Amino acid sequence: MDYELWGQFLLADAKFHYTGIPFGMFRRHDAQKTQLSMEQTESMLRTAVALLGRANCLPVNAKREIQADLLAYWEAYPQELWKHSGRLARIGLPRGIVTALREAKVKMERVLTTFSKPSERSK
Numbered sequence: 001m002d003y004e005l006w007g008q009f010l011l012a013d014a015k016f017h018y019t020g021i022p023f024g025m026f027r028r029h030d031a032q033k034t035q036l037s038m039e040q041t042e043s044m045l046r047t048a049v050a051l052l053g054r055a056n057c058l059p060v061n062a063k064r065e066i067q068a069d070l071l072a073y074w075e076a077y078p079q080e081l082w083k084h085s086g087r088l089a090r091i092g093l094p095r096g097i098v099t100a101l102r103e104a105k106v107k108m109e110r111v112l113t114t115f116s117k118p119s120e121r122s123k
Helices: 002-011 037-054 060-083 095-116
Strands: none
Touching: 002 037, 037 060
């Protein structure tokens, strides 16, 4: 939504001036797109392509280049997102190994939590 608004401002050649007056805020909640990187990125790229289609100020070949760049970004994004999902992914371990290790860690934490709680029988 914001990307489209700012893109429309850009296409309309809008002029902005800094006033120093705060006029907006950002709130967080579990269902917002900014918590979901893939969905947020997909939405942003769809909006960029739509704005590109309306950018009459750009020559056709420039639009094609930009659209190709956006597509390349989208194709590379899942791997980049994965690399930033934790240190095991960052060092390049295969996804299957990292996923198995993460699942094992969660199970082990559950087991340790169970053993660290005082038993009902000892009361």
